[in-house]
Amino acid sequence: MSSNMQIVKICEYCSKEFIAKKTTTKCCSDDCAKRFYKLNKRNDKIAQAELKTEIKRQPKAFITEAEIRVIQTKQYLTLKEAAVLLNVSPLTLRRWTLDGKMNANKVGKKWMFEKINLGLHIFN
Numbered sequence: 499m500s501s502n503m504q505i506v507k508i509c510e511y512c513s514k515e516f517i518a519k520k521t522t523t524k525c526c527s528d529d530c531a532k533r534f535y536k537l538n539k540r541n542d543k544i545a546q547a548e549l550k551t552e553i554k555r556q557p558k559a560f561i562t563e564a565e566i567r568v569i570q571t572k573q574y575l576t577l578k579e580a581a582v583l584l585n586v587s588p589l590t591l592r593r594w595t596l597d598g599k600m601n602a603n604k605v606g607k608k609w610m611f612e613k614i615n616l617g618l619h620i621f622n
């Protein structure tokens with residue numbers, strides 16, 4: 499294998515054709531490489547900011563498998579766990595419970611839901 503390979507590539511920043519010496523080269527010049535790097539960093543930041551917003555918007559989507567496994571093994575669930583199982587927000591489930599739509603027991607200050615009862619509630 500020759501070490502001075504010449505590969506025709508398209509610059510990922512300015513889209514110009516150029517001759518690269520390495521397969522990993524992405525840009526036609528140092529200038530483009532620097533700009534491309536900056537652009538990528540900025541896109542990463544935007545993507546991260548969007549992800550954070552996403553987490554705030556729908557925390558349910560980020561429940562871990564471990565948490566689900568714990569819920570599956572329990573007979574009695576807390577409001578939060580029952581909400582996960584029903585795929586509704588804890589606030590919604592609390593409202594249903596206060597409306598008498600859910601079969602729940604109050605233990606101290608906490609609502610407890612028997613898992614076998616969860617399928618029997620009435621939807622609007």
Ligand SMILES: [Zn+2]
Binds near residue numbers: 511527
């Ligand atoms: Zn370029």
